[in-house]
Amino acid sequence: MKAIIFENYGAPGVLKLSDVPKPVPKADEVIVNIHCTTVTSGDVRLRKADPWLSKFIMGFPKPKKKILGVDFAGVVDSTGSSVTKFKIGDRVFGSSGFNPGTYAEFKAISENGIISKIPGNITFEEAAAIPFGGLTSLHFLKQAGELKGKKVLIYGASGSLGTAAVQLAKFFGAVVTGVCSSKNRELVLSLGAANVFDYNKDDFSKKGVKYDVVYDTVGKTNFENAVLSLNENGLYLRAVHFTPSPVFKAIWTELTTSKKVIGGVTKETVENLEFIANLTSENKYKPVIDRIxxxxxxxxxxxxxxxxxxxxxxxxxxxxxxxxxxxxKAGMFIPQTY
Ligand SMILES: NC(=O)c1ccc[n+]([C@@H]2O[C@H](COP(=O)([O-])OP(=O)(O)OC[C@H]3O[C@@H](n4cnc5c(N)ncnc54)[C@H](OP(=O)(O)O)[C@@H]3O)[C@@H](O)[C@H]2O)c1
Structure with a gap:
């Protein structure tokens, strides 16, 4: 099968088209004929080994796993002997999580992994664009509990996590403020934000508004300012939270205030995947696609x-x-290259 492999960590040029053996399913696995995958900010980190700890996923000192990619949408090509949830020909999508390898024509996925049938008339392109941002932002927003009527600020509202978060928070009944640059203002408003700040012009934390939840999807908020802009019992969600300094600040915040800080790694679930896919098929959620x-x-x-x-x-x-x-579909894609 054809696959994109990388033999060394480094610049985008390390990615090479190659021929590799097609996988054979274990008893509990399906082989997915991948129609669409994505390039995520996470894939870029793994390609560059940034941070170097990410080598624990792909291998030391060079990549042992040579195929990147986690999102997939395609068709079940074959099934292992004990598979009951899927059959050949099913349209499926999901995330291979910490077992990358979707930059390929075929990928083995456990039927108990993060995989589900694609509902309704969702396209392969749309389905592939759901898991990374959608699963992450749904995981984080769920930490806040009931969102109805709450003031939620999404920082980095135009990215993969951000476009998902704006829509999900709005769906849960929150009053959403997005922070993005002016070129993405209309996009973020169209996704359901009631208000938008341009991070190049306005510091949201100096506007005199307090939020119940501040969700930083891109790791660019000032920690102290974000905490100060929270209501009493407010929650600061941080998708990028891996270095010691914010972890210590989070512990200190929780010891000295009634506010809470949550970071860490997303727990991906099939339940969350199906939740967002169903919203998509009901036209209540739009996986935003920039380029194909x-x-x-x-x-x-x-x-x-x-x-x-x-x-x-x-x-x-x-x-x-x-x-x-x-x-x-009209308005769904802005394909500039494909
Ligand atoms: N914790 C977890 O489990 C987990 C899971 C997935 C991802 N992540 C992390 O989450 C981060 C975000 O991922 P992503 O895929 O959503 O990123 P992304 O799509 O690559 O983010 C790009 C967007 O960020 C915006 N942006 C850049 N600088 C900004 C700033 N200073 N203020 C506001 N917006 C800004 C850009 O808008 P402009 O062009 O207008 O600047 C652009 O639209 C990554 O670091 C990723 O590693 C964590």
Whole structure:
């Protein structure tokens, strides 16, 4: 099968199109014929080994696992002997989580992993753009409990996590404020934000408004200012929270105030995956797609994602022939390359 492999950590150019053996399913696995995957900010981190701890996922000192990619959408190609939840031909999507390898024509996924049937008429492109940002932001927002009527600020509202978070918080009944640059203002308002601050012009923490939840999706908020802008018992959610300093600050905040800080790694669940997919099929959620690239141009897609300027998600079409061109619903995509 064709796959994009990398032999060394480094710049986007380390990604090379190659031929590798097609996987054979273990008893509990399905082989997914991948139609679409994505390039996420996480894939970029793993490619560069940034932080170096990410080598625990791909291997020391060079990548032992040579295929990146976690999001997938495609069709079940074959099933292991004990598989009961899926059959050949099912349209499926999901996340391979800490077992990357979706930059390939085929990938083995346990039927008990983060995989589900694609509901309704969701396209493969849309389905692939759901897991990374959607699962992460739903995981974090659920930490806040009931959101109805609460004031929620989403910092980094135009990214993969941010576009998901704005929509999910709005769906749960929150009054959402988004922080993004002015070029993404209309996008973030269209996703359900009631108010938008441009981070280049306005410091949200100096506006005299207090929030019940501040969710920093991009790791760019000032810790102290974010905590100060919370109501009593407010919650500061941090998707990027891996270095010692904020962890100590979080402990200190909880010891000295009634506010709470939550970071850490997302627990991906099938329940959350299906929740967002069902919202999508009911037109209550829109996986935002910025660009769609062909498989062979995955290095260019990585270079783009690495700029940190993408809007929502970047989708990769693994096999042109397998994609329905009708999937390009009006207003859904801004395909600039594909
Ligand atoms: N904790 C977890 O389990 C977990 C899971 C997944 C991801 N993450 C982490 O979450 C982070 C975000 O991921 P992502 O995929 O959502 O990122 P992304 O899509 O690559 O973020 C890009 C967006 O961020 C915006 N942005 C950049 N600088 C900003 C700033 N100073 N203020 C506000 N917005 C800014 C950009 O808008 P402009 O172009 O307008 O600047 C762009 O739209 C990554 O670091 C990733 O590693 C954590």
């Amino acid at each position: 690239y062909p498989f062979e141009e995955i290095s260019a897609a990585h270079a783009y994602v690495e700029t940190g300027r993408k809007k929502g998600n970047v989708v990769i079409v693994v096999d042109d022939d397998l994609i329905s061109k009708a999937s390009n």
